[in-house]
Every structure is written in C-alpha cells, then in structure tokens.
Amino acid sequence: MNRYVALEGIDGAGKTSVSAALALLLEAAGHEVVRVREPGGTAVGEGLRQILLDGPPVTPWAEALMFAAARAQLVTEVIRPALGRGAWVLSDRSVYSSLAYQGAGRGLGMDRVRRINQPGLRGVWPDLVVLLTVSPQEGLARQARPDRIGAQGAPFLGAVAEGFSRLATEEPGRFVVIDAGRPVEQVVARAWDALGVGG
Numbered sequence: 311m312n313r314y315v316a317l318e319g320i321d322g323a324g325k326t327s328v329s330a331a332l333a334l335l336l337e338a339a340g341h342e343v344v345r346v347r348e349p350g351g352t353a354v355g356e357g358l359r360q361i362l363l364d365g366p367p368v369t370p371w372a373e374a375l376m377f378a379a380a381r382a383q384l385v386t387e388v389i390r391p392a393l394g395r396g397a398w399v400l401s402d403r404s405v406y407s408s409l410a411y412q413g414a415g416r417g418l419g420m421d422r423v424r425r426i427n428q429p430g431l432r433g434v435w436p437d438l439v440v441l442l443t444v445s446p447q448e449g450l451a452r453q454a455r456p457d458r459i460g461a462q463g464a465p466f467l468g469a470v471a472e473g474f475s476r477l478a479t480e481e482p483g484r485f486v487v488i489d490a491g492r493p494v495e496q497v498v499a500r501a502w503d504a505l506g507v508g509g
C-alpha cells in the first residue's frame with residue numbers, strides 16, 4: 311500500500327489544498343492520517359525553515375544540506391513512527407523537492423543531491439509522489455507572497471519543473487502526474503485514485 315504520499319510541484323501548484331482534501335477522504339475511510347510539510351514539522355525543522363525561506367543568503371550546498379538535515383529530523387521524529395503504527399503520511403514536499411530545486415534548479419545535480427539525502431532517510435522514501443503541474447507563470451501568479459526560493463523567478467521555476475518531469479519519467483511507477491490547471495475536484499479525484507484505497 312502507498313502509505314507515504316508526497317505532494318510535489320513548483321510553488322503555487324496547489325499542493326496544500328489537495329493534501330487537505332486527501333486527508334479528509336482518508337479519515338472518512340477510517341484511516342489515521344499524519345500531515346507534514348517540508349521543510350518543517352519538527353522544532354529543528356521549523357527553525358531551519360525560517361532560515362531557508364526568510365533568512366539571509368545561503369550558498370547552494372548549504373541550502374541543500376539544510377533541507378536534508380530538516381528532512382532527517384522529520385523522518386526520525388514523525389514519519390517513521392507514523393508509518394510504523396500503520397498511519398498514512400501526507401507530506402507537502404519531500405526529498406523529490408530537493409532533487410528538483412537544488413539538483414536541477416540550483417544545478418547541483420540530482421544524483422549528488424540524492425546521495426546527500428539518503429543517509430538521513432534510512433530507507434524511508436515516498437511510496438507515491440503526486441506531481442501537480444502548473445506553468446511557472448501561473449505558479450508565480452498564484453502565490454500571495456513568494457518565499458526566498460519561490461521568488462527566484464520563472465526561469466528558475468522552469469528548471470525545477472523540468473527536473474520534476476525528468477524524475478517522473480525516470481520513476482513512472484512512483485509518480486502520478488496531474489495537470490493542476492484542472493478544476494480542483496478533478497485533481498483530487500485523480501490523486502485519490504492513485505492512493506489505491508478504494509471505496
């Protein structure tokens with residue numbers, strides 16, 4: 311069963327509303343759901359989130375390592391225990407954001423970013439990635455106040471989107487790609503099918 315589900319996409323793709331709708335459906339079907347967001351979800355992670363999204367300039371590798379550090383803490387404190395007791399984990403973003411934003415967007419290389427994340431994750435990896443696609447222009451227009459990374463502009467977000475679609479092509483069994491320009495009920499229905507819960 312695909313219990314660790316990551317919602318992914320560029321800034322403004324609508325991950326949070328889709329995750330909230332999926333949580334309601336899962337709960338209605340009698341499942342425990344733990345919702346998390348990256349970076350964040352732990353005291354350490356929320357501190358790093360502040361630095362990463364609102365803080366001073368950070369070098370690309372320092373950025374990649376801080377995202378990986380926040381994720382290592384989240385996996386140990388929250389995700390692994392939740393999966394261990396049979397809960398579903400719905401995550402706004404995951405290691406795949408690092409591959410796309412730092413690996414492709416910042417140009418660090420998706421394989422190198424994957425390698426710095428693996429030790430901290432200790433085998434905990436999203437079972438299913440729901441990739442919501444939207445054009446960089448549309449994504450930027452949908453954001454009320456872009457964060458430090460989301461404010462990099464359309465060419466950067468274009469490179470990130472390109473990274474995400476490369477990952478989806480490389481791992482077709484793990485990804486479901488949904489056009490986020492469609493009405494939200496259709497997006498949610500398609501994502502719900504992908505969860506494979508039935509009912």
Ligand code: TYD
Nearest residue numbers: 321322348349377403404407408411459460
């Ligand atoms: P977030 O608060 O999730 O907002 P949204 O997804 O609505 O834009 O923003 C997190 C920001 O951090 C976003 O710009 C993507 C970026 N990010 C990375 O660059 N790498 C990562 O590994 C993660 C988790 C996020």
